[in-house]
Amino acid sequence: MRNHTTLIESTIDRIVTNLIRIEADIKKVPLYRLTMQDACYFIAAYDIDAEAFKQVDQLKPGMAVRACIFDDRGRRRIAWIRSDDVAIAPYDAFSQRNSNLSLLTWASCIFILSLLIGAAIFKQGWALVGAINVFVSIISMLGTLLAIAGLSELAFQPQRREAYEKWQSEPARFTAERSNA
Numbered sequence: 056m057r058n059h060t061t062l063i064e065s066t067i068d069r070i071v072t073n074l075i076r077i078e079a080d081i082k083k084v085p086l087y088r089l090t091m092q093d094a095c096y097f098i099a100a101y102d103i104d105a106e107a108f109k110q111v112d113q114l115k116p117g118m119a120v121r122a123c124i125f126d127d128r129g130r131r132r133i134a135w136i137r138s139d140d141v142a143i144a145p146y147d148a149f150s151q152r153n154s155n156l157s158l159l160t161w162a163s164c165i166f167i168l169s170l171l172i173g174a175a176i177f178k179q180g181w182a183l184v185g186a187i188n189v190f191v192s193i194i195s196m197l198g199t200l201l202a203i204a205g206l207s208e209l210a211f212q213p214q215r216r217e218a219y220e221k222w223q224s225e226p227a228r229f230t231a232e233r234s235n236a
Contacts, residue, residue, distance in 0.1 A: 059125065059213075059214065059217065060123050060124065060125045060134055060214050060217045060218045060221060061123070061124050061125070062121065062122070062123055062124075062221065063091070063092070063121070063122050063124060064119070064120070064121045064122075065091040065092050065119075065120060065122070066091065066117060066118065066119050066120070067089055067090070067091055067114060067115070067116050067117065067118045067120055068090040068091060068092075068093075068116060069089070069090040069116055070087060070088070070089055070090075070114055070115070070116060071087070071088045071090075072085065072086075072087055072088075085099075085100060085108075085111075086098070086099050087099075087111055087114075089114070089133065089136075091120070091122070094131065095131065096122065096124055096131045096132065096133050097130055097131065097132050097133065098111055098132070098133045098136070098143075099132065101146075102132055102133065102134060102145075102146060103133070103134065103135060103143055103144065103145055103146055104143070104144040104145060104146055104147060106144075107135075107142075107143045107144040108143070110141055110142075110143050111143060113140065113141045114136070114138070114141060114143075118138050118139075118141075119138060119139070120136050120137065120138045121136070121137050121138075121225075122135065122136040122137075123135045123136075123145065123218045123221050123222065125214040125217075125218065127214075134146070134214065134215070134218030134222075135218055135221075135222050137225065144222060145215070145218045145219050145222050146215050146218075146219070147219060148209055148215040148216045148218075148219045149216075149219060151205065151209070152205075152206065152209055154205075155202045155205035155206045156202070156206070158198055158201065158202040158205075159198075159199060159202035159203065159206070161198070162195045162196075162197075162198030162199040162201075162202060163195075163199055165191065165195040165198075166192060166195040166196055166199060169188050169191045169192040169195060170192065172188055173185065173188045173189070173192065176188055
């Protein structure tokens, strides 16, 4: 299951909320542990859509669900989960990629433009305009680096892209089939 996602259909046995304290900035990060099929799965705010994460409290024990799971450093995580009443969407990898590509394009254009203006200013000897131009160059270079970091995150976590593709192919309404046997 490494770097791949798996779809499971199950019933939630138990939900436990953990509050992990990060000592560097004393911030609480919600982490939910769901027990299904005698296995623990974790939902964290950064694995799924930020708006959808607010619906995690609506999940209840005994609820029939369909979940997309993946393995991350030995821990089973949930990329998205859907039941009759609740649909918790995955992290939107494609819109994030498009945002990073747009940022990369604009930051690179501004950086090149500032280099061209800087070369012209250097010949004229305008110190103040040259200092402002250096500042703009540094900011645009930081934007370029942020965009590259965002794009590389998608390369290092292919399960986000795969989970979003599976979410798109899911039917709009979840129906749990229960057998009486």
